[in-house]
Amino acid sequence: MREKKSFISNEKQSIIKHLFNTIIMSCKTNSIKIVCLSVFGFCAGVLLTCVLITTRRPDTRNGVGGFDAASEAESKEGLENLLSEVENLPALTESTEASTEITYQTYRVKSGDMIGYIADAFDITQDTIISVNNIKQSRLIQPGQYLKIPSMPGIVYTVKKDGETPATIAEKYKVNAEKCAMANSLTLETALKVGASIYVPDAELDWATRQEINGDLFKRPLHARYRLSSYYGWRKSPFNAGKRTFHGGIDMAISSGTPIYPALEGKVTAVGYNATYGNYVIITHHSGYKTLYGHMKSTACKKGNFVYTNTVIGYVGSTGMSTGPHLHFTVYKNGKTINPLTVLN
Numbered sequence: 001m002r003e004k005k006s007f008i009s010n011e012k013q014s015i016i017k018h019l020f021n022t023i024i025m026s027c028k029t030n031s032i033k034i035v036c037l038s039v040f041g042f043c044a045g046v047l048l049t050c051v052l053i054t055t056r057r058p059d060t061r062n063g064v065g066g067f068d069a070a071s072e073a074e075s076k077e078g079l080e081n082l083l084s085e086v087e088n089l090p091a092l093t094e095s096t097e098a099s100t101e102i103t104y105q106t107y108r109v110k111s112g113d114m115i116g117y118i119a120d121a122f123d124i125t126q127d128t129i130i131s132v133n134n135i136k137q138s139r140l141i142q143p144g145q146y147l148k149i150p151s152m153p154g155i156v157y158t159v160k161k162d163g164e165t166p167a168t169i170a171e172k173y174k175v176n177a178e179k180c181a182m183a184n185s186l187t188l189e190t191a192l193k194v195g196a197s198i199y200v201p202d203a204e205l206d207w208a209t210r211q212e213i214n215g216d217l218f219k220r221p222l223h224a225r226y227r228l229s230s231y232y233g234w235r236k237s238p239f240n241a242g243k244r245t246f247h248g249g250i251d252m253a254i255s256s257g258t259p260i261y262p263a264l265e266g267k268v269t270a271v272g273y274n275a276t277y278g279n280y281v282i283i284t285h286h287s288g289y290k291t292l293y294g295h296m297k298s299t300a301c302k303k304g305n306f307v308y309t310n311t312v313i314g315y316v317g318s319t320g321m322s323t324g325p326h327l328h329f330t331v332y333k334n335g336k337t338i339n340p341l342t343v344l345n
């Protein structure tokens with residue numbers, strides 16, 4: 001459309017130029033020149049008006065017939081309609097929200113499905129699916145698995161202490177409190193008991209939780225190539241034949257003296273020596289995480305230091321109950337050990 005218009009005006013322009021040049025060339029005297037120029041000027045004016053009318057006519061613009069005056073009236077009417085719609089909007093929204101309680105449907109995961117695709121298909125968020133289905137690792141959804149799909153985006157919140165209300169929880173996540181109360185058929189001020197679950201519409205998971213679920217919260221504490229010499233869980237005791245002991249971390253075998261780094265930034269809360277772990281360091285992180293690094297040849301940090309994932313905190317050794325140089329690495333979440341391989345990328 002635009003190209004066509006400019007083509008026409010270019011063509012007209014070149015005609016005008018050509019006419020102008022011809023007139024100038026053909027005129028012998030100044031008086032004839034002036035007359036010719038006046039005539040030409042008048043013609044050019046008429047032509048320009050025609051061009052303007054043609055391009056501004058609504059039928060040329062958008063294929064709908066009508067005059068400028070009518071189209072202006074139409075757009076005014078349209079604007080008034082739009083304004084009245086906007087005015088009606090809050091009332092409409094409120095009345096819908098008043099009856100909006102959360103409902104669920106189930107979805108069976110197909111081969112090749114990813115959480116992001118499923119979320120898009122149901123017009124909810126990845127956080128919603130992860131939270132509602134308590135997914136610990138976003139890569140671990142299996143074909144055939146059933147997922148709960150809520151009718152609106154949001155997350156499930158577990159009440160941390162007695163007396164929290166839909167209003168205080170909504171405030172925490174900066175979402176609409178009325179909507180939060182309605183979704184759960186509660187009032188704004190309903191006091192909830194610790195451990196109760198509430199659906200928080202439009203809320204998103206916090207950064208740490210999302211990183212944890214995506215499996216990239218922690219970095220490897222050894223930056224050089226190592227061998228995983230022992231896994232987390234029950235194992236035959238390497239020191240007491242026939243006895244099974246619980247191994248609360250993983251063993252990473254590597255040459256003595258290799259630098260050790262924090263798996264996540266945090267504050268050094270213990271540096272010491274004991275018979276089991278030899279020289280060890282404990283770091284306290286955000287979100288209820290702690291990490292322990294054992295059997296160090298020597299430590300390189302002090303209690304109270306804030307350390308980053310590029311701070312050397314010690315060197316690999318074989319102190320304490322150890323059969324050779326390796327790093328023993330434990331991850332605690334809220335005081336309990338977890339398998340470090342679930343949080344290491």
Ligand SMILES: [Zn+2]
Pocket residue numbers: 230247249250251327328329
């Ligand atoms: Zn170990």
